[in-house]
Amino acid sequence: MVSKARTVTLLTDFGTRDHYIASMKGVLLAIDPELHIVDITHEVPKFDIRRAALLLANSAKFFPHGTIHVAVVDPGVGTSRRPIIIKTKNYYFVGPDNGVLSVAAAGDGVKHVYQIREDGSYVLQRRSSTFAGRDVFAPVAAHIAKGVPLEMLGEVIKSFKRIRIGEPKRFGNRIDGDVLLIDAFGNIVTNIGDELIEDLEPGQRILVNVGGKLLRVPFLKTYGDVERGKPLALVGSTGLLEIGLNQGSISCLLRNVKEGSRVSIQYSRK
Amino acid sequence: MVSKARTVTLLTDFGTRDHYIASMKGVLLAIDPELHIVDITHEVPKFDIRRAALLLANSAKFFPHGTIHVAVVDPGVGTSRRPIIIKTKNYYFVGPDNGVLSVAAAGDGVKHVYQIREDGSYVLQRRSSTFAGRDVFAPVAAHIAKGVPLEMLGEVIKSFKRIRIGEPKRFGNRIDGDVLLIDAFGNIVTNIGDELIEDLEPGQRILVNVGGKLLRVPFLKTYGDVERGKPLALVGSTGLLEIGLNQGSISCLLRNVKEGSRVSIQYSRK
């Protein structure tokens, strides 16, 4: 293995006000001081495996090949849930086997799955029952970065837990889908991909049914295509249909909309 | 270009709870895995170009020469606003041409300005209309770090948009200025520079008129020069007159004061 910069990313629901993230980074750097550590986010709502899985899937693919992605949203820490490594075409994913790694890993093409040996020599020797991020996942990630073969870190297993992300469905003029994410701008990102709405033309109006409200909004290219405070639909940066306001938060207006809510759109097809 | 560590800083209004910042960092590292990436802040209030421009001006100058500063507060993303690079005496500034780069760039001495080619080979090939930070600014910054000449990244343009920061004015015993920033401690930082108040002596009392309130406070060296909870004026760490409380938040007391509010001080001159 050539001596190249190695990146480890961290994604957790720990927040950044305690010592937890720093402890993980200390463990990583104590094993490999040359690591580049990048935070994806630590502000996942506590125990929200689904949101963490989606954020990982949206960002992991932009990192250099060989990056080791560690995701720890782990309500079952210390119980029988398995600690795993998923080797995909371009990346390594390390975390609990509760679905948090599953969307990103599947998206990159799964090669092999390993159950981490928790009594081995590649984890902290003095381990707690409540902080696998520091005691198991961080040291395993650092050892992957140093080139330790995955076979030394765990045993091959056949499958891993996947979380279910709904698929949108078309019924004539209507497409039914889900709210995938609501971002910090208040934009509502649906699971309706651009390939499903190829026949929708810029400037066309669509009817959106979400959170018990009906909105008629123009389908445009970008937020600035409407006046400030006005609603619109567009294909956002992840290639998915998104409902937003120019320089405002549409999710503040539509208070009943949550991640996972149903969303339905209608438009006249040529 | 010698192979030296290169720093890229990031300043946005994206927050850190979504996948946006991590996607930008992934793009940066995929192009140059040796980059050092430093967050200035991602907690600029949404679309607050003025505050972002001031934070950049306050911090950019402390970084090593050659640092590439990327600032993305970009309400006009995808519209006709131009993506630019400003080469200054010591730094590179990359972002939208909406003023966000202007205070820091002007402070360092502008050399050349380039409009980034958005259809070139130094940006992401699959681009969205809503996330220039990931698709344009991050890859351009990484290519600057790798030594790609700026002429390959864009075309020279004559000017760039500047935001207006008010100038304080003296009228006899009185100086009228603005509130530049209110920091997380609640300190009120004005635009009144230390050179304007050279004749003010430590211990002297000044009358401050801000947010519709009149305060008489001592002018001192540091917060600890008054009792806990007591107000004072001092020259803060950016060389500007600041109104604060020792171990308290004066902006919580003066609720009407906002960034941009007028502030006026008076003191007897010898």
Place this chain on the structure above:
Amino acid sequence: MVSKARTVTLLTDFGTRDHYIASMKGVLLAIDPELHIVDITHEVPKFDIRRAALLLANSAKFFPHGTIHVAVVDPGVGTSRRPIIIKTKNYYFVGPDNGVLSVAAAGDGVKHVYQIREDGSYVLQRRSSTFAGRDVFAPVAAHIAKGVPLEMLGEVIKSFKRIRIGEPKRFGNRIDGDVLLIDAFGNIVTNIGDELIEDLEPGQRILVNVGGKLLRVPFLKTYGDVERGKPLALVGSTGLLEIGLNQGSISCLLRNVKEGSRVSIQYSRK
């Protein structure tokens, strides 16, 4: 000194919305562009020296030997409080002499203490009275990383200020202690170490008296050992007795409990 990666950690109460942290990082990198900078946290409640000292003690020890830990919670900045370096067995601690470094330093074994020369050539030449983090502590840390001998940075002093952390006491079936930390999950971490409760067996019930409430909870290994929303006691990741809820926040239920509150437990001994 061999050219190895050097890590500097930063722990402050500055928050991350202003330019302060970035200014410190700029100063660090301008002196040593190869530094790895790791944030411990910047979300210490303003002026809470005690919490900062505990977070530093909990995380510093996981970092590679030779790491330089900079902690700046500094209500006395610019007054007579001394800026210091504590050299311990494995680390360097840099910050104000107000106790913030004391718990971590004592835990690692203090070797030497230095009072930083504030008029020397290893600090910023243009210094403010209010931002020692940028003007003194960051440049001193970077110079330590570059191998400047500590004798050049300051003068040996005999002692440093320590903060008092209460010791738990046993009275027959009862142990009286304090609430050390409440973490972002709402878990209540006490100062009762695992060695004090060696005779407590998994599954045994204990009576907890905290915040004016009496709780009877099982002592178990991990959160997932009880149903969601149910309380328990366990030895947490720092080796201390902790009271929590599975996938919930016990400190939201027990609103009167604060860091520093008294806590008392009782259980029948075999």
